[in-house]
Every structure is written in structure tokens, then in C-alpha cells.
Amino acid sequence: MVRSVAVVGGGISGLAAAWELCRRGGDVAVTVLEGSDRLGGKLRLEDVSGVRIDVGAESVLARRPEALTLFGELGVDDLVTHPGPAGASIVSRGKRWPMPRGTLMGVPSDPSSVRGLLTDEEVDRLAHETVPGPVPGDLSVGDLVDTRLGAAVTDRLVEPLLAGVYAGHSREISAELAVPALADAAHTGRPLLEVARAAADAATNGPSAGRPVFASLRGGLGTLPEVLERELLAAGVQVRTSAVVRGLRRDGSGWVVSTGPTTAVVEERFDAVVLAVPAAPAARLLGGVAPDAAAALRGVEYASMAIVTLALDGPPPAVLDGSGFLVPPTEPLTIKASTFSSVKWPWLAAAHPERTFLRASVGRHREEAGLQRPDDELVELALADLRTVLGPGLADPVDAHVQRWGGGLPQYAVGHRARLAPTRVLPGGLALCGAAYDGVGIPACIASGRAAARSLATP
Structure with a gap:
């Protein structure tokens, strides 16, 4: 019997979920519902x-496999390209300084490599790391680095790198989610410099060395949604843009999804639903069917x-x-x-x-x-x-x-993973995916979408 699955949201997470579902063959009928006039989200x-x-x-x-694997499945691996050899820099005190090599999200493996970008006094503070012992629970990346290595490392090295990923503030971002290796160092009382050196050594001598x-x-990476749309349509997936989803309710063993303008709402029944939308719209749709998950998502900024x-x-x-x-x-x-x-x-x-x-x-x-x-x-x-x-x-x-x-x-605030625990306990036939949960990068979103699809693989 063919199962019908609605994927709400046509960003990369939703497209990855639809791709995973349609690769199961003819036993799943997939419909992608995207509220805007185009697919791709941030691509x-x-x-x-x-x-x-x-x-x-x-x-x-x-160095994560998900995106390159998807490129291969879509037949575009011959278009894969990499940055040229020119390095980046960091602005400090009005001057550009070469990006130090061998850092772990800004934490240097060699304190001397950041001399100039940091003052001699700041380098000396960095080189004499303070290790207070194991710290339980989550904490912010910035607070951890402040305590261990000094505020200058946070302000001039960690902040610009984290801002490039999250557009946030390091003293508010969860170490557990943003830099798990540093969080583990806090939990075990291991020096951050030691962890950075190990990461630098792995980059030079490990399985990924030279890659x-x-x-x-x-x-352009923006061609990826175009390729996905073409392949999804060829596989029989229905793709509907300008399809604003306004409601979600249980209907026996399935789900009713409401779309369209408020004056002409259309209700459709599906056996399962993947919600691949940001936290706020997901919370609105979940309010009547998974109130605890909805409450958790309302707190995501x-x-x-x-x-x-x-x-x-x-x-x-x-x-x-x-x-x-x-x-x-x-x-x-x-x-x-x-x-x-x-x-x-x-x-x-x-x-x-x-x-x-x-x-x-x-x-x-x-x-x-x-x-x-x-x-x-x-x-x-x-x-x-x-x-x-x-x-x-x-x-x-x-x-x-x-x-x-x-x-x-x-924004992955301190305690983000624990606060979102209710989103992992959902009614049958319902799954969530996207950047709000376990990673904001494209590979993480692809992984999230495919995992959501696999969770619905069997009724």
C-alpha cells in the first residue's frame, strides 16, 4: 500500500527529506509544500x-560526508569545486592579520601563532591556561574560553568565527552544540589548548589530512535546490510552491494538513508529515498536537x-x-x-x-x-x-x-539540547527537521532531513 507523506518546507532540510523518501521506491507518495514562491531556503x-x-x-x-554524498546521488559530483589557496584574515585593532592555522573554532593550538593579532600580554595569558577542573552541564563557548584562556581570545578569535556560523554572540552560544570538543574538555577538566592541538594534529595526520x-x-551552491527539484519531479514527487501551511491536526492514524489563503483553506490527508520549517512556524503547527514540543520551540531565538x-x-x-x-x-x-x-x-x-x-x-x-x-x-x-x-x-x-x-x-543558547528534548517525543507519523535542532550548516541540515524521513519509513 502506498503511504502519503507531506514535507512542509522546501529548504535544504525539507528537500533532503523528500529525496530520502522518494528513494524508497513506489511505496511512498511525497508532496513538498513550500510557502514561498521558490525552493531552496538559504540557498x-x-x-x-x-x-x-x-x-x-x-x-x-x-569534511562531513552528507553534502558530498548527496552531490554524488544527484549526479553532480563532477561539478564539485573547492576554494583556492588564498587564506583568510582577521581584523584586529584596525589591521588585517593572517588567520592562524591550527585553531579549533578560534582556540589556538600554538599560542605563538596569534602573536600580533593578540598583544604579548594576551598571548602570555593564553599560554598559561587556567583549568579549574571538570564543569558539569552546558555552558557558553565564550564563558568557557574567557575562564580558561582570557577574554581577548574570545573577543578577537572565537567571536568572529562563531559569528560567521550563527550570527550570534559566543558568550550566549551553547558549547555542547557549537563546539562539542570544547564542551567535552570542560566536562572532563581537560585543557582547551590540548584539545586544539589534538584537533590540529588530526587535521594534519588524520584520515582527512590533505582534503x-x-x-x-x-x-554556485544555489544550483543545488534546482537540481533537487528536477530530480524530485522526475521521481514523481509533487512540489508545490506558494503553498502556505496553516494547520495540522490528527485524523485517526494520519494527519490533515491545511493550506491556502484563509478565505479558501484546502484540507488534505496524509499518512505522515515532516515539518521542515523554522522553530516559530513549527511551534504554531504543533500547538494542538504536540504542545510540549511547541512550547520548547517557541523559546528558540x-x-x-x-x-x-x-x-x-x-x-x-x-x-x-x-x-x-x-x-x-x-x-x-x-x-x-x-x-x-x-x-x-x-x-x-x-x-x-x-x-x-x-x-x-x-x-x-x-x-x-x-x-x-x-x-x-x-x-x-x-x-x-x-x-x-x-x-x-x-x-x-x-x-x-x-x-x-x-x-x-x-541561536543555540546554553542548554539548547536539553530544552528541545520534547521535540524528540512526537506522535506517530510526525517528524521534525531543520537548522533549529542539531546544526545550522548545510551538511547538518541534510542529515536532519534524511533522519526525519527515515524515522517515518515504516508506519
Whole structure:
């Protein structure tokens, strides 16, 4: 007997769930319901100076297998590409410093490697780590590093790296979820420097040694949803965009999903449902069927941000001498990072030698006021900050694009995993997936979607 499954949400988590379900063969009929007019979530291509370019996520962590495995299943592994050799930098006290090698989310394996980026006094504090003994329970990454290595390490190394992942604040982000190795060190009383050295040694001598850390697809990571949609349709999956899901209720052994405008609601019955939407809409849909899970999800906060993409005329100028830079919150700048896309991604430079693309990100958790500016003001602000860091000679762009990601990144506050325990106890035929639970990166979201699908594999 064919089982019907609705996947609510067409971001990468929902698409991965649908892909996993349809690979079971003809015994599952899958329908993807996406509320917006397009699939892909935070994977998106937009036209900038006549070139379709990523304006959301641009890479995946290649040392996790999920994304590369999916590329292979979709037949696009021949399009996999990796960043060029140019390294990134960190801005500290108005100057760019090379990104130290061998760090674990900013925790150095060799204190001397961050001299200059940190003052001599701060390096000395770092080198003489304070290890108070085992600490039970969860704690924030920043508080842990503050206590062990000093606030300067948190402010100038950990903060910019974590902000790049979560657009949040390290002294509020759960160590258990964001950097499990550091959390384990806190629980066991092991020095953080020792853990960082072990991670650096594994990167150099372990099974992943020599393999690229990040990957993307030629043409942009935003092509992935397009490929998935094509393959899902070929497999018989129904894909419906502009299908806002307004309600979910139990119907015997199945579920009734309500979609459409309030004046013309359509109810459809499915045997099972995957909710692949952010925490707030998931909480609304779960309120009447899983109230404890809904209450837990209501407490998850999100950060908003914007990506400003600039196109310059001609090849990359000499000042773009790396893959980009990160900005600690201690610096008097509004942007929190910049990526020199045409330098970072050789495929992009080769495909469009007449243009140079770079982008800057703006916005951290609870700093939404700065994002209320009009697009042209955000572009001018980003350009001014870029010139502060790179020098006044940076040319005016020939085109620019602003992509706003309102409520784009969930915040893993201290105790996040324990608070979300009710989301793991759900009525039969119902599963959750997405960035709100166990990881915000693309591979983690793919893993979450596929795990949700597998949990519904049998009635």
C-alpha cells in the first residue's frame, strides 16, 4: 500500500527529506509544500551584473560526508569545486592579520601563532591556561574560553568565527552544540589548548589530512535546490510552491494538513508529515498536537542578517589579496565579514574574468535595527567599511545586490539540547527537521532531513 507523506518546507532540510523518501521506491507518495514562491531556503542565486551568484550559503563543510554524498546521488559530483589557496584574515585593532592555522573554532593550538593579532600580554595569558577542573552541564563557548584562556581570545578569535556560523554572540552560544570538543574538555577538566592541538594534529595526520575543508558547486551552491527539484519531479514527487501551511491536526492514524489563503483553506490527508520549517512556524503547527514540543520551540531565538554582494569591473585588484576577512565585534565596523568571492572560488574568476565579485555580511543576533536601512544605505555602509579595512582605493561597484535573511539563523543558547528534548517525543507519523535542532550548516541540515524521513519509513 502506498503511504502519503507531506514535507512542509522546501529548504535544504525539507528537500533532503523528500529525496530520502522518494528513494524508497513506489511505496511512498511525497508532496513538498513550500510557502514561498521558490525552493531552496538559504540557498539562493540572484543576478548581479548579469551573473547568477550565491547570495546565501556559498559552501558546505567537506569534511562531513552528507553534502558530498548527496552531490554524488544527484549526479553532480563532477561539478564539485573547492576554494583556492588564498587564506583568510582577521581584523584586529584596525589591521588585517593572517588567520592562524591550527585553531579549533578560534582556540589556538600554538599560542605563538596569534602573536600580533593578540598583544604579548594576551598571548602570555593564553599560554598559561587556567583549568579549574571538570564543569558539569552546558555552558557558553565564550564563558568557557574567557575562564580558561582570557577574554581577548574570545573577543578577537572565537567571536568572529562563531559569528560567521550563527550570527550570534559566543558568550550566549551553547558549547555542547557549537563546539562539542570544547564542551567535552570542560566536562572532563581537560585543557582547551590540548584539545586544539589534538584537533590540529588530526587535521594534519588524520584520515582527512590533505582534503579540502570546504566545497561548493561550479555555478554556485544555489544550483543545488534546482537540481533537487528536477530530480524530485522526475521521481514523481509533487512540489508545490506558494503553498502556505496553516494547520495540522490528527485524523485517526494520519494527519490533515491545511493550506491556502484563509478565505479558501484546502484540507488534505496524509499518512505522515515532516515539518521542515523554522522553530516559530513549527511551534504554531504543533500547538494542538504536540504542545510540549511547541512550547520548547517557541523559546528558540533567531538572528537576522543581510548579504551585500558587490560587482567590480575587471579582474581582482591587488588589495584583494586573500579569500576574505572576519571582523570581531570589538572593531568599530558594521560588517562582520567579507568574502572576496572571485579570489576564493577559482571557478568564478575563470567563468567571469571581466568582473570581480565580493560580498559583506551585516547583522548579529539582536542587532536588527541596523538592518532597517534601505538597500542603498547598506551598500554604502558595506563599501565604506571595506575601504576602511582595505584602503580608500577600492573602486566603486558597477552593480550591487542586497539579500536580507530575516530570522535566518537559529541561536543555540546554553542548554539548547536539553530544552528541545520534547521535540524528540512526537506522535506517530510526525517528524521534525531543520537548522533549529542539531546544526545550522548545510551538511547538518541534510542529515536532519534524511533522519526525519527515515524515522517515518515504516508506519
